[in-house]
Amino acid sequence: MHNRKNTRSQVWPDTKATIRVRETFGADSRGHLTITGIVQNLGSNGLFIETDENVAVPLRADIIIDFDPESKLSVFKIQATGETVHKSKEGIGIRFITIDLNKLQKCIIAKMNKLDEEAKYKLTGD
Secondary structure: OOOOOOOOEEOOOOOEEEEEEEEEEEOOEEEEEEEEEEEEEEOOOEEEEEOOOOOOOOOEEEEEEEOOOOOOOHHHEEEEEEEEEEEOOOEEEEEEEEEOHHHHHHHHHHHHHHHHHHHHHHHHOO
16 A cells, blocks of 8 residues: 555656665765666656665665656756655655756656657658
């Protein structure tokens, strides 16, 4: 059962997120762990990233969401900060602390426009 208060939606299957967390590895030693995985779902308050990595809850995370990993264009990427709030064998749930919702919307629209252009190209063969 999910205790989520806000809706999350599936995203494109190639959408990836990279999270960087600061983790304790032993007697007061601190290090950073960087994890990249597929975004399973996304909402205005958080996301779920598929990964086999074991990450503590709660941990602060720096996040980069990339809606088009094959592209090098920044229009498809957004940075955010969050906190790990759930972990399972499928992955990690993260609640956003900060995210620019206008930029998120622009990233999603850019991806939709790109897919629309690709579909038109395939239909017309131009």
